[in-house]
């Protein structure tokens with residue numbers, strides 16, 4: 001992308017509205033500054049070394065992990081999101097390390113089996129405060145990771161935690177102090193978070209086209225009904241009439257991503273030129289995000305999203321898989337909630353301890369933490385161990 005190559009940014013060239021190390025709102029537990037890297041690099045490095053990050057390899061978005069080796073998993077999705085967001089961040093002179101850290105951590109709290117798993121767990125938790133995957137990502141980095149002697153969790157910077165908590169219900173926002181404030185006051189996070197957020201959508205819409213074609217859920221002829229796809233596809237066919245299908249598809253998707261990312265950078269740049277924010281706090285104080293697509297690009301992007309919802313996410317083969325996934329999560333929850341002794345000792349003890357001090361809601365939360373941490377294949381295995389009489393336990 002030429003915009004990026006034209007303007008390589010260094011830390012010294014950060015824009016005034018970027019997140020600067022020296023202006024960070026800091027960590028929950030104070031630590032001395034790192035010696036040879038920045039604060040946000042340290043955040044990113046801690047995320048990469050976490051257990052939850054490694055588990056993303058075996059968690060899925062749309063297609064269950066064992067269906068094929070070439071489909072996106074949560075880890076490849078997170079890396080693709082980071083790639084897109086870093087390109088945008090560099091072009092706009094934002095903090096690349098913080099942007100990358102937010103992207104790599106944004107799905108850490110996802111349950112097994114993508115959205116089907118999250119919806120099922122949310123239903124199971126209805127009487128116990130619900131389950132929100134963004135909030136769970138924050139819980140993973142704040143509480144659940146056990147890697148450091150001095151504190152629970154990863155002790156990330158405020159800016160990184162702010163970016164990880166993309167959405168949050170008002171009820172939970174009230175319990176989160178400074179971090180929840182923006183949801184109550186309807187304010188924005190820093191630009192690095194805004195960019196990670198939009199990059200997430202761009203990444204999954206485009207890779208779901210690729211995965212949908214690979215899974216034979218999508219026909220190229222049907223995809224040509226989508227304006228954004230048709231324009232790039234027709235351009236590629238006109239230039240390369242003899243191209244094989246695989247390269248044709250990839251070249252089309254590559255051009256779609258490039259088209260959206262260039263629009264993203266230009267539109268956001270012009271928003272910034274108009275608004276002239278002088279600091280990250282001026283970005284935060286706004287009622288609307290500054291990172292955005294142009295109206296026409298957003299409209300076409302939404303058209304693609306609606307197409308995917310109909311053709312991929314509601315495809316009977318995907319629905320069969322999600323209904324199975326839902327059942328696995330529901331039955332695991334019921335079994336463990338009814339009898340915490342069925343969980344491995346460390347989770348059992350955690351659930352029983354939580355219950356003694358905070359009642360059934362805390363026990364439910366401990367069960368939800370155990371299930372949310374599972375990979376797709378581990379959840380399937382646990383389900384078999386619990387419900388198949390012939391299976392080893």
Ligand code: MG
Nearest residue numbers: 077106107200
């Ligand atoms: Mg995501």
